[in-house]
Amino acid sequence: MTLDSRPEVLSLAAFTTAHSHAFQRAMRGKTQRPGPVPEDDFWTWREAMYAVVEGLTPERIEAVAREAFRELHDAGVRTVGEFHYVHHARGGVPYDDRNELAHRVIRAALDSGLRISLLRSVYERAGHGRSLVAGQDRFVDKSLDESLRAIDDLIGSYAGDDRVRIGIAPHSTRAVHPASWRELVSFARNRSLPFHVHVAEQPREIAECIEETGKRPLELLSDEGALSERFVVVHGTHLLPHEAVLLGEHRAFVCMCATTERDLGDGLPDLGALRSNGVRLCTGIDSHVVCDPFEDMRALETHERLRTRKRVAAARVGHPAKELWASASTEGAEACGFLGEGPMLSARTDHPFFAFVDHGDELDALVFSGTRALDGLFS
């Protein structure tokens, strides 16, 4: 019998999912069979997503968000970054309150016990020289001024609520006019807003950006002054090493959404380049295809092992499990605009999960072997 000094509970920062599209919870099971075209890819998945958008009423958006957020809360998540891009009724007609849908999503999160950063998207076009397809008109405001006014209204509505942050989320370099970035950047800077953008998820959007502007998406954003400590690249799957340097110089974030990226066949990012340049990493559930923050967290390590065919790819010094837990909790919260102390979780160390786990290895065990299905783990 050894002296066991294992504490009864492990106190851990609660999970954050820094990139979510809650309405996509309604797509579960819908896109896993061969589609009408021989080549299923991200872009055919997107068509299915637009079909779901077409059928969303305000009531349904709120109901789906409630279910998505309840699942996240049950899994140990207490902070969500909701990249919110369905703003209007069908045909692009604004609701009487133009932030109706944002308010509903925020209410759903708060009622589910989550803090929320509502990352209000700006979506101007289908792409350079492309016209909007069905569904996309619900994302587009009449002008950039209107988008920014809607964000200011949201900031005003939740100014006194500590559980809510408002951020700006220009959707991508595909969906925003190159000429709009300057104004978006200065608007965000003047208000110290989190600034989230989908960047380099798909090779096609990179090729199109180069064709239109002569620059890759991240190069364009860097030249427009977007990079900062509040800048969050969502995905970053196909970034190049010099882009990792640019992000690291600004202590910017990359939010990896591993379970969704896997589902969509996006590819594997070079996390080694991001880490070695000081880019901060966080995690997101994105499409809600899998609701397990443990999976999104450890993929920051295990996907890199698959890519590099090496073990222990994260922090080469110190304690990788600590680094990974921070990415999936406090770093994500900061990327969403929540600084300082946040919600905590208590993991019961008398749970059968910890049987035969040596004292001192509990966090490693949780990070690399835990799942959301551990009933009764968190008290």
Ligand SMILES: [Zn+2]
């Ligand atoms: Zn996304």
